[in-house]
Amino acid sequence: MSQPEKIKVALLGAGNVGSQVARILLEDSDLIRQRIGVPAELIGIAVRDTEAPRQVPLAAALLTDDAEVLIDQADVVIELTGGIEPARTRILRALHAGKPVVSGNKALLAKHGQELQAAANQNGVQLSFEAAVAGAIPILRPLRDSLAGDKITRVLGIMNGTTNFILDQMDTTGAQFNDVLKEAQRLGYAEADPTADIEGYDAASKAAIVASLAFHSEFTIDDVHCEGITSITAHDVQAAKDDGFVIKLLAICELDGDGVNIRVNPTLVPQEHPLASVHDAYNAVFVEAENAGELMFYGPGAGGAPTASAVMGDFVSLARRMVLGGAGVPESNHAALQSTPMAAVVSRYSVGLIVEDKLGVLANIARIFAEHGVSIQTMRQTKFEKDGQFSAALRIVTHQAADSNLRKTMAVVDSLDAVRSIASVIRVEGK
Numbered sequence: 001m002s003q004p005e006k007i008k009v010a011l012l013g014a015g016n017v018g019s020q021v022a023r024i025l026l027e028d029s030d031l032i033r034q035r036i037g038v039p040a041e042l043i044g045i046a047v048r049d050t051e052a053p054r055q056v057p058l059a060a061a062l063l064t065d066d067a068e069v070l071i072d073q074a075d076v077v078i079e080l081t082g083g084i085e086p087a088r089t090r091i092l093r094a095l096h097a098g099k100p101v102v103s104g105n106k107a108l109l110a111k112h113g114q115e116l117q118a119a120a121n122q123n124g125v126q127l128s129f130e131a132a133v134a135g136a137i138p139i140l141r142p143l144r145d146s147l148a149g150d151k152i153t154r155v156l157g158i159m160n161g162t163t164n165f166i167l168d169q170m171d172t173t174g175a176q177f178n179d180v181l182k183e184a185q186r187l188g189y190a191e192a193d194p195t196a197d198i199e200g201y202d203a204a205s206k207a208a209i210v211a212s213l214a215f216h217s218e219f220t221i222d223d224v225h226c227e228g229i230t231s232i233t234a235h236d237v238q239a240a241k242d243d244g245f246v247i248k249l250l251a252i253c254e255l256d257g258d259g260v261n262i263r264v265n266p267t268l269v270p271q272e273h274p275l276a277s278v279h280d281a282y283n284a285v286f287v288e289a290e291n292a293g294e295l296m297f298y299g300p301g302a303g304g305a306p307t308a309s310a311v312m313g314d315f316v317s318l319a320r321r322m323v324l325g326g327a328g329v330p331e332s333n334h335a336a337l338q339s340t341p342m343a344a345v346v347s348r349y350s351v352g353l354i355v356e357d358k359l360g361v362l363a364n365i366a367r368i369f370a371e372h373g374v375s376i377q378t379m380r381q382t383k384f385e386k387d388g389q390f391s392a393a394l395r396i397v398t399h400q401a402a403d404s405n406l407r408k409t410m411a412v413v414d415s416l417d418a419v420r421s422i423a424s425v426i427r428v429e430g431k
């Protein structure tokens, strides 16, 4: 194959990330040419509305609302529109035409990743998506390449910038959930529909992508047990702080017998744990591998420019290969592991209860925990008065217990007349 004279790039989407990719392609064109060996020419940017106001000024001549024509004219397609359709159809169109694709679309990859990868393999072209997980942090390439000769046992971390930003602000400034969410949207961290962030779906998509690569198997978002942060209150954050914890939304993918358990849930992390000092929209991912031991990847997990850095890394890497010759390495899914249910997963739990302040209540609750095989590590009681009625706020931290046992315990506790409400049930990191 003869060396191309230049690489024509079609960019789909000019939002938070797309506009930064356009800026880098234009501003750093000399440097990119030197790294690739030939110039990279941004031939057009597909947007929904060519007249809409833009955060980053873009030459009107580059904008088009005809993505299909643009794809057909390009050598490489960079998809940064988000959502399932028309992104899926457009990426397939590019791959089937033998054009490599870079995408940051975790929602799409966690749902249709296998279909897209199969199309890439079938056409001998690269599909790269480092930006889809943990923004600027190089995590997918280390999983695919650097650790390809090791056996990964667990990947655990903070994989959503928006929720980390919200929880961090609630913890450090006592700010209210909704105010901080608005700020995360303004800073370009949140998804177009921020429900994906706060309900945990965005982290769940990332967990499915990470688990597929780490365990050489095919997982989708449907394999992930997912709990978001919408039920976390300022009171939970303060109570956690009083007990020496910080609340983080963790994504965990771990070998579980013959399968892999993949989950996303708010977790109490001890204040001295490295994950507790991950602030703002930063992400941190721990990878545990049999021979490598424990690795930590840390950096900006969201935002236009940081995410654009990951997109550009993928682009320059595959463009270099187009110049030098040779297709990329396809994904390996030889292990074909299945995801496992939550019932047997063991964790420590922190349970907050509001109960009647009367004799025997505490003993009764402790008995119910014991009867279900859930052993209590600590129990703290604070009495308070509201509307002339005395109650006790109980905070119970358990030893490790199976998810199913904890659920049965809570169902019985909830049915007691003396229990006014279950304020929170949050997993606790560590043994």
Ligand SMILES: NC(=O)c1ccc[n+]([C@@H]2O[C@H](COP(=O)([O-])OP(=O)(O)OC[C@H]3O[C@@H](n4cnc5c(N)ncnc54)[C@H](O)[C@@H]3O)[C@@H](O)[C@H]2O)c1
Binding pocket: 012, 013, 014, 015, 016, 017, 018, 046, 047, 048, 049, 067, 079, 080, 081, 082, 083, 085, 086, 104, 105, 106, 107, 131, 132, 133, 135, 188, 189, 190, 191, 192, 301, 302, 303, 304, 307
């Ligand atoms: N913002 C981040 O920090 C971040 C980080 C990692 C990955 N991502 C992913 O990158 C992608 C883009 O994110 P973003 O934050 O830039 O989103 P955004 O909402 O700011 O931008 C998306 C852009 O695509 C355009 N668009 C949507 N549908 C289109 C269509 N059918 N045709 C043409 N244009 C269309 C929108 O008008 C918008 O300008 C998403 O998949 C997102 O999940 C974002």
Ligand SMILES: N[C@@H](CCO)C(=O)O
Binding pocket: 131, 132, 133, 134, 135, 159, 160, 161, 162, 163, 189, 190, 191, 197, 202, 301, 302, 303
């Ligand atoms: N909305 C995502 C963007 C980065 O993937 C986040 O907040 O982490």
Ligand code: NA
Binding pocket: 130, 131, 132, 133, 134, 135, 136, 137, 138, 139, 140, 310
């Ligand atoms: Na990344």
